[in-house]
Amino acid sequence: xxNTISNWNGTDYRSIYLRQLKENxxxxxxxxxxxxxxxxxxxxxxxxxSDALVPELPVxxxxxxxxxxxxxxxxRLSNGEQHHAFRAAAMxxxxxxxxxxxxxxxxxxxxxxxxxxxxxxxxxVAKQLPIRLILKGLDFDNEDSNYIAANLQSLARIMLxxxxxxxxxxxxxxxxxxYYLAEKYxxxxxxxxGENEMDEMAICNLIGLFIQSYDAGRGLLCNSLLNRTxxxxxxxxxxxxxxxxxxxxxxxxxNTRRVAARDISIGGQTIKERDTVMVVLAxxxxxxxxxxxxxxxxxxxxxxxxxxxxxxxxxNCVAKxxxxxxxxxxxxxxxxxxxxxxxxxxxxxxxxxxxxxLVKQLMVGLS
Ligand code: HEM
Numbered sequence: 001x002x003n004t005i006s007n008w009n010g011t012d013y014r015s016i017y018l019r020q021l022k023e024n025x026x027x028x029x030x031x032x033x034x035x036x037x038x039x040x041x042x043x044x045x046x047x048x049x050s051d052a053l054v055p056e057l058p059v060x061x062x063x064x065x066x067x068x069x070x071x072x073x074x075x076r077l078s079n080g081e082q083h084h085a086f087r088a089a090a091m092x093x094x095x096x097x098x099x100x101x102x103x104x105x106x107x108x109x110x111x112x113x114x115x116x117x118x119x120x121x122x123x124x125v126a127k128q129l130p131i132r133l134i135l136k137g138l139d140f141d142n143e144d145s146n147y148i149a150a151n152l153q154s155l156a157r158i159m160l161x162x163x164x165x166x167x168x169x170x171x172x173x174x175x176x177x178x179y180y181l182a183e184k185y186x187x188x189x190x191x192x193x194g195e196n197e198m199d200e201m202a203i204c205n206l207i208g209l210f211i212q213s214y215d216a217g218r219g220l221l222c223n224s225l226l227n228r229t230x231x232x233x234x235x236x237x238x239x240x241x242x243x244x245x246x247x248x249x250x251x252x253x254x255n256t257r258r259v260a261a262r263d264i265s266i267g268g269q270t271i272k273e274r275d276t277v278m279v280v281l282a283x284x285x286x287x288x289x290x291x292x293x294x295x296x297x298x299x300x301x302x303x304x305x306x307x308x309x310x311x312x313x314x315x316n317c318v319a320k321x322x323x324x325x326x327x328x329x330x331x332x333x334x335x336x337x338x339x340x341x342x343x344x345x346x347x348x349x350x351x352x353x354x355x356x357x358l359v360k361q362l363m364v365g366l367s
Pocket of ligand 1: 054075076077087090130208209210212213214216217220247251252253256257308309310311312314315316317318319320322323
């Protein structure tokens with residue numbers, strides 16, 4: 001029986017995870033040449049383990065200087081002492097974020113489409129709202145926000161481990177402009193000190209927030225909307241519970257990677273130094289030692305917030321509360337303004353990435 005997911009389309013990933021949780025909570029996958037960790041307890045151990053490091057991204061010589069600087073200084077890709085410093089820089093940027101109105105932004109995004117006839121929620125809302133909330137919250141003007149939002153898909157290619165010629169062609173010019181813009185606003189926000197290293201850290205981690213918001217934010221807004229249609233009680237629904245149950249049961253991020261800096265003993269096995277590990281957060285969320293009847297979508301379960309979808313330990317997501325609030329506000333806005341939601345497609349096609357599970361298109365009608 002095949003346990004390796006090579007494509008989300010038509011794959012019943014929950015059955016695979018549930019089977020692996022029972023049969024192989026941690027095992028070495030020969031095909032992928034990596035350890036795969038499924039159980040909640042083992043995922044937790046790896047995420048907290050000081051010898052389980054975030055793997056380095058291979059350096060691509062054709063990436064321009066600003067692109068290489070980004071890779072070197074983004075918190076998401078760093079380890080050890082550097083990670084502490086970069087995380088502090090990312091948190092400082094995040095603390096500057098003012099509350100922008102999700103409802104107002106959503107109104108603006110929906111103004112250009114016929115909500116009743118149907119529109120693609122992915123393009124119109126999910127790819128736009130997270131980045132626009134961040135940009136608005138940091139006082140970016142409309143022109144600069146439009147540039148960043150329009151080019152974020154290209155910018156996010158910086159996280160690809162194996163960049164093609166095409167990726168580099170798209171990335172290089174965008175990184176230059178976004179770096180220039182980020183420096184301008186970092187200065188306005190009082191984030192720059194005049195000390196080169198520190199300033200680069202602030203600028204790169206401001207850009208890092210844009211990049212990190214893209215895939216996962218998009219996926220959360222799609223999955224929340226889809227699960228929102230399962231709740232018939234409208235405004236009586238506890239939106240925060242709905243969003244947390246969505247994050248547990250139907251997460252946008254499925255796994256994250258680590259590499260062993262030394263031998264790690266876990267579950268009677270030894271992960272050898274330099275072995276890589278795939279931590280399947282989405283499987284841990286289905287572990288019946290933590291969640292009763294894990295395969296049921298149950299908004300009312302008492303511990304749905306215990307999911308691992310935002311990671312754990314030193315690298316856990318800096319934006320988790322921001323993301324939950326954003327999705328809750330979207331659910332509330334839709335409930336207040338559009339009593340009827342129609343999902344206008346029966347089948348979904350997914351993006352090819354395997355660390356996240358993202359629908360390519362989500363046609364909806366709101367009335
Ligand atoms: C506005 C949106 C978001 C921003 C700005 C953001 C930002 C970040 C940053 C900066 C990190 C790196 C933290 C570190 O290494 O110390 C991170 C990690 C992470 N984020 Fe987010 N994030 C966002 C949305 C999300 C969403 C929606 C999810 C999942 C639903 C998510 C899941 C994760 C996970 C799993 C990690 C940990 C990765 C690991 O440990 O390897 N993020 N996020």
